[in-house]
Amino acid sequence: MTSANRYLPPNTLNKLLKVLVKSESLLVIGKSVNLLPIYGLRLGNGPVKVLMWSQMHGNESTTTRAIIGILEEFKSGKALKILDQLSLFIIPQLNPDGSKAYRRCNANDVDLNRDAVSLTQPESVALKGVFDEFKPHFCFNLHGQRTIFAAGKKGKPSTLSFLSPAVNHEGSITQARLKAMQIIVAIKNNLSTSLRNQIGRYDGAFNINCVGDLFTSLGATTVLFEAGHYPMDYDRDITLNFVQDAIMTGLNVIAKEDYIHFSANEYQQIPENSKDYVDIIVHGVTISDGNETLKNQSLALQYEEVLDNNKILFQPKCLGYGRNLDIIGHQTFLISDLNIPDSIEFKTGKIIEIF
Ligand SMILES: [Zn+2]
Structure with missing residues (x-):
């Protein structure tokens, strides 16, 4: 079995970006180990700032494809209203070397999601540079997960998973974390009819070298999205629609501040992912x-x-x-x-x- 859709090398992505985004909105925020450009793009002029990055892990392309879908929506004039309220900074492919080679780590074999504080890699420096300069209120940390996870012990396959990252070993719920939990519940409720019992939650042990944990500790509400497996959808085309919907729902509830109506308790009730x-x-x-x-x-x-x-x-x-x-x-x-x-x-x- 093969999939053409799962492979999204930098060349292919960058051509798409140049069609979808005005050149003045497209910036080079850094270079990878192998000197490939890392692109960032700016959209909207609203007061609430959202930073999102995808393909920090090079073999996790589904959320990058979802970003392309969202850029297509904006280009066609849909959903433009949220850009009055939001300023978006999107890094579609943080790890172009890993994406080209279809591997998790960067070209130095470093997992960029364990390098948030150490900043030993140029890709980590690029992301932290954007974070420090843009000063986001909200961050979406976009990933893909393996087929092994069930949403709850022996549950259905975990097609989407979320995490509100920890800020300490005690699992304290800060304001930033609370908002992440509320956003996740809003997304889960919106998808619950189409994705019944297929949404999982990660049990996040605190690790300050994970990007989400660091950024949440610094006060930016960070939501981890994981695009997972839908039965027999090894192309992840069905998952792609769900994760695109999830990201747009997240942006919408932030733009309207609707997430405040959702409870953190409901977040705790989302079944934990289980390797089943x-x-x-x-x-x-x-x-x-x-x-x-x-x-x-x-x-x-x-x-x-x-x-x-x-x-x-x-x-x-x-x-x-x-x-x-x-x-x-x-x-x-x-x-x-x-x-x-x-x-x-x-x-x-x-x-x-x-x-
Ligand atoms: Zn990942």
Whole structure:
């Protein structure tokens, strides 16, 4: 299985930005390790300032695609009203090197979401520079999450997840955090009919080197968005619509200050994400593992996403096996229904070409 839509390299994105955004609104805010430009764009002249950044992790393109969708909405004249109230600063792709290589980290193999205080990387310096200069009231920290999460223990797949980042180890709820919780509840309620039981919450342990934790500690309300898995939507096209809707709802409730009507208690009731899924489970497999041969096993496979010729290739890799796996498969098969031998020599990470 492959996906062309999941790969959004800087060249492709930058061409789109130049069509969608007036040149005077498009700025270069820094350069990546490999000297690619990091773009930022300014929209609106309102008194309330919102900073958002996407693709801090290069293999998380869905929220960047959502930003493109939002820019298209603005260009077509839709939703322009909120730009009277808001000033937006958008960094569509903070990690262009990682985005080009389709990997989480930057070209120095640093996770930029663990570099907020240390500022060892040029991409982190660029984001912090914008934060210090723009002085946002609100921040949207836009990410994508793996297919493994359920919205609550053994719940449905977590298609969207949110977090109001912590400001200390005690989990104190400051004004900035409270607003993030209220915004998340407003978004969740707006999506609850179309995405019933598919919205999760992260349990955020405090780490000041995570960008959201730092910015919230500095008093800017920060909402973490995670675009996740919708059943069988490995292109994330369905998720894309939901996350675009979520971002627009977030902007709308900020513009109208509507979030104040929502309660932090309701935030705590959003089910916590639980690692309960794998991509594929194959039943009825005979496993040979070292000297042992075990019949009638269930084999769990997880896709690894590999950049291959401008597409993302999903390679099913062996994760584990057992008679009764305590995990849910997004897809399940009987080995007798697949066109492969029913006996598999197991090795963690081994690719099984099942289709
Ligand atoms: Zn991420």
